[in-house]
Amino acid sequence: MTAELVQQISTALNSVIDPEIGRPITELDMVESVTVDERGAAEIRVLMTIEGCPMRSNIERMAAEAAATVPGLTEVRVESGTMSEEQRKRLVDSLRQGRREIPFNRPDSLTRVLGISSGKGGVGKSTVTANLAAALASLGHRVGVLDADIHGFSIPGMFGVTDQPTKVNDLLMPPEAHGVKVMSIGVFVPPGQAVVWRGPKMHRAIEQFASDVFWGDLDFLLLDLPPGTGDVAISVAQLLPSAELMVVTTPNSMASDVALRIGSLASSTQQSVIGVVENMSWMDLPDGTRMEVFGAGGGERVADELSSAQGRRVPLLGQVPLEQPVREGSDAGTPIVVSDPTSPAAQEFLRIASAVAKPRGLAGRKLKLTVM
Known part of the structure; x- marks a missing residue:
């Protein structure tokens, strides 16, 4: 009977998902032991990935709640420890699937990478990125x-993100807000401090964010690109050759003129432009009319x-009106x-x-084939 209860508890723990990694704690080898004594009292020992894990209390609570669903138990106790260096290394290796590379470049990757670009600053590119990400998440996408x-x-x-990512060895777990995983140099930089980097260092930072962050199984990875066609x-x-570009502009002629440079960049890098978003298109007035401010x-x-x-139709995907709550939401950390x-x-x-x-699917993708 005791062995059967242990098995039922282990099965119940399959429903406990690590909040940062997004996988069951049983799959991550975080459950060190499960015992049940003759009185029906269960004791579960769970290993956190790092000392001082911010999710410790949540994982302990979820494990206790899951075990409590097993009939026949008189008590459930959960205690936690910390993985050894060797256990962490095995975990990181399993998450990387044994390879240190950019996962989005694998032939079997189903993640669609979208670079949100603009010819100049001040057109609301980051606002479009944040709200498009939140919109995709609200539609059920990862x-x-x-x-x-x-x-x-x-x-x-x-996104209202202020916490630094949890680091498991050399792998970073990105913070999540509004259903979106977020990674930025901004989570590491003290307020008011400038990032004074040149091209090679920025290249390395983007490479690390793509390869050394555990993004999990994403449907979409959005890149908030700096304005223009420079180093980044x-x-x-170069780093994400499958990335497609979306161009953000405003209605005025100057912004649209410089936005066309993105087309020149796309031709040079053999990237596809999937569409254009016109931001701050008009302002709806109280009398029902529209003011085309720009x-x-x-x-x-x-x-x-x-x-x-591009030699093919590039659609105007949408025209976003100018609204004060959009700016207020961005300031408050809520798209x-x-x-x-x-x-x-x-x-x-x-x-x-x-x-x-x-x-999602592999249609149209180049697959690596081996002739036997």
Whole structure:
């Protein structure tokens, strides 16, 4: 009877998911032992990945609750320890699947990598990135955001992320907010401190964020790229060659003119531009009319000219209205898609997300084949 109870408890613990890694604690070898005495009292020992694990109390509680569902137990006690260096190494090796590489470049990767780009600053590229990520997550997709704007990072603030990622050996567990995993140099930099890096160091940072962060099985990885076509844009093309580009612009002619440079970059790096998002398209006034604060037609113009440059149709995916709550949400760390999903701007972000999303699969991908 005792052995049967131990087996039932072990099965129940399969439902306990490590909040940072996103896998059952049994699969991660975090359950060191399960015993049941003759009185029916169960004792479970769980190993945390690191000393001072911030999820310790949550995991202990979830393990106790899961075990308590097993009938016949009179008591459940959960205690925790910490993995040894050897156990952590085995865990990291299993998460990396034995290879140190960028997982999104594997032939069997189903993650769609989208680089959110703009020709110039001030068009709301990061706002679009944050809200598109939150919109995709709200549609049930698994989403991550890599803040590649090393010098002008803003993604942590837009998601309200203040905690540094948990480090398991040399593998980082990205913080999660609003259903989106987030990684940025901004979580490591003290407030007010500038990141004074040149191209090679930025290249290495992006490479580490792509390879040394446990993103898990994502449907989408969004890259918040710095404006323009400089070092980081080129590094992303080299490090993540499957990345597609989305161009953000505003309606005025100056912004649309410089946005066209992204098409030139895409041609040089053999990347595909999937569409254009026109931000701050108009302001809805109380009397029901629209004020086109920054003019009109810029997004459509960019889409048409990129279509000619790419030799295929590049659609205007959406036009996001200028709304004060969008800015307020970004300042407060809650994207408008989360704080007010029925607002016109949130509805447009959701529509863009629906247009971008498509079923995962290997159709159209180059697969590595071996002739036997």
